Amino acid sequence: GAGVSQTPSNKVTEKGKYVELRCDPISGHTALYWYRQSLGQGPEFLIYFQGTGAADDSGLPNDRFFAVRPEGSVSTLKIQRTERGDSAVYLCASSFKGQGSSPLHFGNGTRLTVT
Amino acid sequence: GNSVTQMEGPVTLSEEAFLTINCTYTATGYPSLFWYVQYPGEGLQLLLKATKADDKGSNKGFEATYRKETTSFHLEKGSVQVSDSAVYFCAQNTNNAGNMLTFGGGTRLMVKP
Numbered sequence: 001g002a003g004v005s006q007t008p009s010n011k012v013t014e015k016g017k018y019v020e021l022r023c024d025p026i027s028g029h030t031a032l033y034w035y036r037q038s039l040g041q042g043p044e045f046l047i048y049f050q051g052t053g054a055a056d057d058s059g060l061p062n063d064r065f066f067a068v069r070p071e072g073s074v075s076t077l078k079i080q081r082t083e084r085g086d087s088a089v090y091l092c093a094s095s096f097k098g099q100g101s102s103p104l105h106f107g108n109g110t111r112l113t114v115t
Numbered sequence: 116g117n118s119v120t121q122m123e124g125p126v127t128l129s130e131e132a133f134l135t136i137n138c139t140y141t142a143t144g145y146p147s148l149f150w151y152v153q154y155p156g157e158g159l160q161l162l163l164k165a166t167k168a169d170d171k172g173s174n175k176g177f178e179a180t181y182r183k184e185t186t187s188f189h190l191e192k193g194s195v196q197v198s199d200s201a202v203y204f205c206a207q208n209t210n211n212a213g214n215m216l217t218f219g220g221g222t223r224l225m226v227k228p
Contacts, residue, residue, distance in 0.1 A: 004158070033215065042119075042204050042218030043159070056215065091159065095214060102214055103149075106159040 002026065004107035006092050012113045013082055021077040021110045025094030032075050033104060034067055035091040043091055049075060082114045117142045121205045121219035128195055128226050136190040136222045138179075138205035146207040148172075148181050148188040149216065153202045162190075162203070195226045 005024040013019050025032050030051055035043035045059040049069045057067070064082075069075040079086055089111050093104040121138040128134060140148065150162040150172070163172030168183035177192045188205060205219040 031214065040220070042206075042220045043216075045209075045215050045217070048215050093159075103161040103164065104159075104214065104216060105161075106151075108158040 004092055004094055004105050006090075006107035006110050008110060009108065010111045010113075012115060015082060015084060015114055017082050019079050019082055019112065021079075021090050021112070023075045023077070023092030023107060025073065025075070025092070026105055027073075029094035029096055029105070030072070031095045031097060031102070032069060033093045033095075034075070034077050035093065037089045037091055037109070039088075046077070046090075079112075082112075084114045087112055087114045117146070117207060117209045117217050119205050119207055119217055119219035121203075121222050123220070124202075124223035126222060126224050128224070130197055130226055130228050131194045132226075134190070134192040134195045134199075134224065136203055136205075136224070138188045138190065138219060140186050140188065140205075140207050142186075142207055142209070145183075146209065148179070149206040149208075150177070150179055150188070150190050151204040151206060151218075153204065153221075155201070159204065195224070197226045197228050200224055200226045 007022045032049040034046040037043045047057040047067050052072045064080045067077045089109040091109045093106045095102040095104045119140045147166045149164045151159045152162045163174040165172040165181035171180045179190045202221045202223045204221045206216040
């Protein structure tokens with residue numbers, strides 16, 4: 001079946017611009033996660049949704065970052081006034097129910113480059 | 116806080132060599148432990164997991180044992196193949212209610228024929 005889909009796969013934007021990154025989770029997965037992976041590092045947690053609500057947004061670095069999941073399926077990560085330090089691969093993952101040992105299924109990520 | 120530390124790469128081995136990638140963790144409570152793999156050009160995939168002390172996770176010839184006494188989850192494989200070349204990430208879940216993962220920095224494995 002279809003996996004987690006992220007679009008676009010690559011995004012180049014100028015410093016100060018606004019960007020939106022989209023994630024389509026696996027059908028039926030109620031839990032959705034956003035991670036950020038900088039070059040040569042492991043993924044870092046940003047935000048977790050259970051259904052439509054953000055259950056934990058403690059990983060968002062500042063108020064320029066925001067994410068929504070209005071219908072409990074597709075999610076959009078929004079970054080305002082982008083900075084060069086925001087350049088990274090943004091990963092989305094989903095899991096069934098978000099329970100302790102349910103595996104996370106990751107998308108291929110969106111590579112964001114801020115020039 | 117919770118963290119995961121794994122050996123830095125790259126690790127370069129010849130085909131059929133024995134592989135060990137070290138991973139240690141710090142955590143409050145008793146997390147589940149995972150190894151994820153990222154093949155070139157692909158997304159992260161779950162390789163194996165263990166949910167409690169002394170559990171052994173295994174998949175595709177890879178194994179890792181959850182050692183509470185040493186807070187470790189080292190990844191091993193007896194005979195690596197060129198196709199195992201990838202980046203390997205050790206991870207723990209930090210919140211059982213949400214299964215949010217804390218990852219190590221990743222270890223690149225390169226296997227030469």
